[in-house]
Amino acid sequence: MTDSALEDVWRREAPHVLGALLRRFGDLGDCEEALQDAAEAAASRWPVDGIPDAPRAWLITVAGRRLIDRARSETARVRRERLDAVSGPRQAGEEITPDRDDTLRLFFLCCHPALSRPSQVALCLRSAGGLSVEQIAAAYLVPARTMTQRLTRARTVLRQAGARFDMPAEHELPHRVAAVLDVCHLVFTEGYTRTSGESLQDVRLAEEAIRLVRQLHAALPEHAEVAGALALMLLTHARSAARTDTAGDLVPLTGQDRTRWRRDLITEGVALLERTLPRGHVGRFQLQAAIAAVHAEAATYEQTDWLQISMLYDMLGRVAPGPAVTLNHAVAVAMAHSPEAGLRMLEPLADDPAMRRHHRFHAVRGHLLDLSGDTEAAREQYRTAAGLTASLPEQRFLNSKLSGSRSPDGGDRP
Structure with a gap:
């Protein structure tokens, strides 16, 4: 074995x-x-x-x-x-039985209101998602020791609060569901693009996140953000088979064979969006799913409606601002308008120490510099990005960009 x-x-x-x-x-x-x-x-x-x-x-x-x-x-x-x-x-029926699926109850326990949101997400990733401390720390851009301390404190808070392994009361559901969605999205993201290791993706981990959100959607079929999160994961996961070649190397969005994209998942994801978007309030998962749908419905990379994607990212930046949104928005603006416009959007992120330590900031900056014709500056950014990522497929891809190729890369992230 x-x-x-x-x-x-x-x-x-x-x-x-x-x-x-x-x-x-x-x-x-x-x-x-x-x-x-x-x-x-x-x-x-x-x-x-x-x-x-x-x-x-x-x-x-x-x-x-x-x-x-x-x-x-x-x-x-x-x-x-x-x-x-x-x-x-102990009540009748609470005996230890191996065939009962308590995953959602475990998620809700870890999302107890006594915990801060970062602690809720971290504890769920560890206890219910099965991720290592190192993987969770990478997702949060903090040292593993810091994450270990956060997890220990979270368990202590639960114990002091007398948290029980029950479904939450109805009035607690909105906040607890929001935390569970954050968790599932992080689990999916770690499966879709691993933060470290020899493989670009862990398909089973991504599918486990989808399974959990399907369960949540079945329990809360009218919850728009649950439907949006499920649609986002389906539309993104549809690309998985085309994201690596036979050697396991990363294939960027521009080079993917779209005939290998799973049309069944795309159809299901688009249908979820069409049922959900007209209901009223639009949250971040619905907006991200809408962006994924624009990519999914483009027959070729060249036919991608980057202007629409740029507008959707602008909306997303108002609903859920953050560095990751800015990075993706900058790529969309560069493709819809000009690389220089995208580079200007990245300037504030250069002052963020966490982003300077994150390989994706340098990779995106290198890509936009490459598109603008500044090959030498792009090479330096690619070199820095390759040194910061612990993912071997991403390292190989970034090192290949050091040749100065100006092949466009719109990214392929959930």
Whole structure:
């Protein structure tokens, strides 16, 4: 059994195991510790014995025993009393069962209102999304140590708030749903374009994010932003097969074979948008989905309606301003108007220390300089970007741009 196979099983099963443990024992921090014990046992035994036929049940059994052993020990008396106080009397049907999907309840627990939004998202990515601390830290542009501290504080806040593994009350749903959507989008983004490693994308992780949002959409079919988030992911994920070549190298939007784009996902995403947009308030996920739809409906790169995309990014910048929106907006303005206009939009970002450390800022700047004819300045930006990214396919692509090619690249990000 390879390390990759073990990691695949772990990422698939860990959120379900954690949900099953929470139904019985209640405390997130304690359940995560027991789950880590089970992971260490699996790492020791599975390479010898093979992966069990029911790995989820195996992990639940081992982790559950760890928690029971702790609760029975004399030194764990206070811990047991606290667990009982937090979780309350166990109701019928709350026994540990491996076949129940508690993912959404786990997401809502991690999005408890006692937590700040950054902590909600980080905790969900770790506990329900199965991402490593390093991956989450990369998404937030902070050191891994900072993210570890944030996660530890979040678990402490949940414990102090007496958070329970229940669905939220109706009046809490809007804020909790917004946090869950942020989480799912970050999980999808990490799957669509990995922040590090040998592969450009992790298709299964992206599909897991889509599955979660489908569940949320089924529970809240009239929620416009949930529908918008689902449409965005479908329209973006439709390109996945065309984003790499046979060697695993990145293929930019301009060079993708659009016959490989999944028309079924595009049709579904566009239909969701058409049902949602006329309802009234338009949020950021709906606007991002509308941008993805313009790309998806262009028969060729040359036929892309960059003016419409630029206008949509202008709207998005007013609804949800941020550096990532500015970067994408600058590309659209460059394609619709002029590279110089796009470069002017990037000037304020150059004063942001976090953006100066982010490879995508330099990659976009290099692309626009390339389009403007300043090849030497573009090469320097590409070189800097290649040194900052931990994604090997992105490194190879950026290094290939050092040849001074002026091939346009409109980006390919969700």
